[in-house]
Every structure is written in C-alpha cells, then in structure tokens.
Amino acid sequence: MSITVHLPTMLARLAGDTNALEASGDTVGEALTDVIARFPALGPRLRDDAGKPYGFVTFYLNDEDIRFHGGFEAPIADGDEVIVVPTVAGG
Amino acid sequence: MTATETTSVDHTHRLAELPELSTEELQRYSRHLLLPEVGLEGQRRLKAGRVLLVGAGGLGSPLGLYLAAAGVGHVGLVDFDVVDVTNLQRQVLHGTRDVGRSKLDSARDRLLDINPHVDLETYDTRLTSDNALEIVREYDVVVDGTDNFPTRYLVNDACVLTGRPNVYGSIFRFEGQASVFATADGPCYRCLFREPPPPGLVPSCAEGGVLGVLPGLIGTIQATETLKILLGIGTTLAGRLLLVDALRMQFRTLKLQRDPACPACGTRTLRELIDYEDFCGLRAVHSGPGVPEVTPAELVAWRARGDAIDLVDVREPGEWALGHLSGARHVPLGTVSSALGTFARDRTTVLYCKGGTRSAQAARILQDDGFTNVWSLTGGILRWRTEVDPTLPNY
Numbered sequence: 001m002s003i004t005v006h007l008p009t010m011l012a013r014l015a016g017d018t019n020a021l022e023a024s025g026d027t028v029g030e031a032l033t034d035v036i037a038r039f040p041a042l043g044p045r046l047r048d049d050a051g052k053p054y055g056f057v058t059f060y061l062n063d064e065d066i067r068f069h070g071g072f073e074a075p076i077a078d079g080d081e082v083i084v085v086p087t088v089a090g091g
Numbered sequence: 092m093t094a095t096e097t098t099s100v101d102h103t104h105r106l107a108e109l110p111e112l113s114t115e116e117l118q119r120y121s122r123h124l125l126l127p128e129v130g131l132e133g134q135r136r137l138k139a140g141r142v143l144l145v146g147a148g149g150l151g152s153p154l155g156l157y158l159a160a161a162g163v164g165h166v167g168l169v170d171f172d173v174v175d176v177t178n179l180q181r182q183v184l185h186g187t188r189d190v191g192r193s194k195l196d197s198a199r200d201r202l203l204d205i206n207p208h209v210d211l212e213t214y215d216t217r218l219t220s221d222n223a224l225e226i227v228r229e230y231d232v233v234v235d236g237t238d239n240f241p242t243r244y245l246v247n248d249a250c251v252l253t254g255r256p257n258v259y260g261s262i263f264r265f266e267g268q269a270s271v272f273a274t275a276d277g278p279c280y281r282c283l284f285r286e287p288p289p290p291g292l293v294p295s296c297a298e299g300g301v302l303g304v305l306p307g308l309i310g311t312i313q314a315t316e317t318l319k320i321l322l323g324i325g326t327t328l329a330g331r332l333l334l335v336d337a338l339r340m341q342f343r344t345l346k347l348q349r350d351p352a353c354p355a356c357g358t359r360t361l362r363e364l365i366d367y368e369d370f371c372g373l374r375a376v377h378s379g380p381g382v383p384e385v386t387p388a389e390l391v392a393w394r395a396r397g398d399a400i401d402l403v404d405v406r407e408p409g410e411w412a413l414g415h416l417s418g419a420r421h422v423p424l425g426t427v428s429s430a431l432g433t434f435a436r437d438r439t440t441v442l443y444c445k446g447g448t449r450s451a452q453a454a455r456i457l458q459d460d461g462f463t464n465v466w467s468l469t470g471g472i473l474r475w476r477t478e479v480d481p482t483l484p485n486y
Contacts, residue, residue: 008266009338010299019339041425055286056293063345083345085334087284088263090296091150091238091306 001026003080005035007042011084014041028061028082029072046084047072056087100231100256100320109135110164116208120162133322138164138208140321143230145169145218145246147194149296149306150236150260150313152184157314159202159209163321166202167230169214170194177486181303218242220364223249232320234258234313235280238295240287241367247272247280248364251355256329258316260309263294265302265338267309270328270347271316273356277329282350282357287371291424291452297486298445300409305337382454385441385466387478393439394418401440405453406472410445414483416475424449427456436462443468443475445486 005021012019016039025031029051036043047053051072059066060083066074076082112120112134123129123137140163144151147170158166174182174189174197189197195213202211214226218237227233227249235246235257243261250257250273257272259280272279312333319325334343354361385393393400402419404411411421422430424444434440434457442450442457442465450467457465468475476483 009264009336010266010293041429054288056284056288058283060345065346065348067350068348083334083343085268085283085332085345086293087240087288088261088266088268088293089238089240089243090262090299090301091146091148091236091260 015039141165141230143167146236150310153310260313267335274329278349279356384469446471
C-alpha cells in the first residue's frame, strides 16, 4: 500500500524539509517504520523507545484519530493520508 | 467537586431578561443588527455574555480587540506579564508606548478605547490551581490564549469541572490549531493530547519563533467561535480540530472524539485541579536532580583562571544567530545525542540555552552516556546577559 504521511513543519526539517512523504506498509505503524527507516531522526519524535505512540503526538488516518481505530495497527489502503499532529503550546 | 457543573451559556434567556442597548450602542452595532443570525436579540445576548481570556499576548490580542468591538458585555483578562518590545511583532493589543507597562493596563486602555461599553475585569495573576475554578465560574466561556502546557491543562480541567466551553487555540512558527473543548458532549484537550511532552522537547515561540500574523489568524478563529457560542448560532469547532498551515495556506479539519479513558471528561476520575507543573514534569527540571549548575559569575571565574572549558550552546539555530557567548560552539539540543563524539570526557563541559531548561536536558543526555564533568549554566543566556554581557540581545 502506498500512502502519504503529512508532517508539520517542525518535523519536516528532520525529513529533508519535506512535509509530505510517500510511505508503504499495511498499517499506520508499518508506514511510520518505513518513513523512519529513511529519516531516522524522526523516530524519537513519532514514537517512544518501545515503538509505542506518545500521549503528545496524535496520528490521524485521513480525518480519523487512529487511537479509535486500532492505533498503530490501524490498516491502511492505497491513497490514504496519515497526518501527524504534534502538541504545541504557543500563544 | 462531585459532579460536573452544567455550562452556564444559557440561550433560553427570555428576551426581557437581556440587557437593553442604548441608542449609541444600536448605532455602533448596526452591522450586527442587520445580520438575521445576530439581530437585536443576538446583540443583547453578546452584551449579557461573559468571556474570560486567559493570556493577553499573541492570541489574546486579536481576541480582546474583536470581542470588545463585537460588544461582548463582560470580558475578564488574566495576565501577569509586562509588555516587552519583543511582543510587538504580534501582540497588536499593545503599542510601542506601552513597553514596560503591565499588559493588563495596556489592554484596558486599548479595549475601552475600542468599546467603552465593555465591562472589563482584570486579574493580575498567574492562573493557578488555587484560583482557576473561582475565576472561571464567573464566566460563560473561557478562551485559552496561554503559551505553556501547564496552564493549558489547567484551563482545560477547570473548564471540564465547571462545564464551561474552552475555546482553544495554539500556535508555533507557521502553524496553528483551534478547537472548542469541554462542551456538554464534546471532547476536551486531554482527549486530543493525553499528556504533555517532556520539558524542552517542544520549543516555545520564545525559543522557536512564530510568524507575527499567525496568532492573528488563530485568535480571530477563536473569537469567531466565542461569538457563535454566545449567540447560539452556526456550528462550532466542538468535535473538530482545525489545523492551519500558514506557510502553505492549508486548512485541514480533523474529527475529534471524546476519549472514554480521558480522566477529565471520560472516566471523570479527575475530580479536582492538580499540580500542573508537576504533571508537565517541570518540577523535576526546575530542581534539576543530578545536573550540577554553574552561575554566570562562577563561569566567568573559571574562564578567568584558564580552565579548559567546552562551552556549548544547545539552542536552536535562530537563537544562536541572534547572539551567543564568546568561545561557545553550537550543538542544538535535538542533535546532542548524535554529536556525543564531539564532546571530550576529560574536559569540563558547560551547556547553556535561553533559560536553563534545555541545557539541563542536554546535560542529562551526556550524564546518561557516562560524562561526569558536565554543568548547566543557571538562568541561561538571559541571566548571562543581565549579569555579564548586556550587549547580547534580549529575546
């Protein structure tokens, strides 16, 4: 499956200044693993040492929060979009 | 607190109970009165409305200006800061002549100039677990214009516990987020972000910068949502998260749902306000267990006696470019782990950042790798500027 992972600008600089990355895999987690293999610096910003999601970075598969659809195990289909939503506090 | 209070935005007010508008007000609000969705009744609802703005900074500026201009009758403003020249690039509530004044005094002058009909209540304090519920209960709607994680979780929890909608906005660099949390059936901030990031991982606008107009974009979205809530019209962002990317000028809306496991609005195990500094891990950083600190005066003495010191600036590149300590080299916090080979174990390493938080984190990374002679500069470059080198810029 080929999908697009959308990164916020704050993380894009760790991915060659690219906001949208093509990725492959059968689940959201596999797609992230694919992206992290190419841009290792992204790894610790997207998931913890055990490969689990953080509580301060939320992932969307299209417009749905993956936590309610199996988390990193959520299945993906061709053309899907994964949107990384990091917490920010500026005001 | 044993039960969540119900929201105080009551749209069942009988018309006769709403405040009257004077002839001057009827003229002032004529463009609202022409809107069928607002009209005379809506404008009277706005006059009856009570909105608490937490923060009179980047987001609070457009919020205050537009809510006052729109005729919201009662506006509360919480802030304890003083206008700084670095605020003026985005905090349009304040002007050059206000530098050095309290933000509340500056805001009062500007807002009452825009609309003298506004009843403005100012709270010259930090919002805390001790005062938040009491203050929040005085209002119908709370708008989060704060700039730090502890206060954001505090605002959220206070809103959930008191049943007040939390009109959320948050910004960083070129991107922003907005939503409406803590409505009767909707999700809250904790449903979106279960926990805060560890201190220092996510830079603040003071560290990472922010496009000046961005709080204008997000703050006006928050103001729009606030007015809709008071008027009871339209569809708010409750249950949706708006992402704004100003660099690409892309707006994206994602679905938000209440997390059944959310301690605030799901399981409701959170029955009172907590210690939010502790929740955000800031106590541990402030007390800095295990990370030795060196004051600016001590570092000056070390350098004067010729100690071999590896002085390392762990701030972001933009901060480094603004100015740095002489003799320092630059290793941003995010790259310390991969740059361990550049540090010498037999030398004294002194790390510094803006205020001391990130340098303590960097020191801990080195300590974890077995470095023993590692120090964090107390108070960072800002304290160095005050005590040693006033030619460095304040930022």
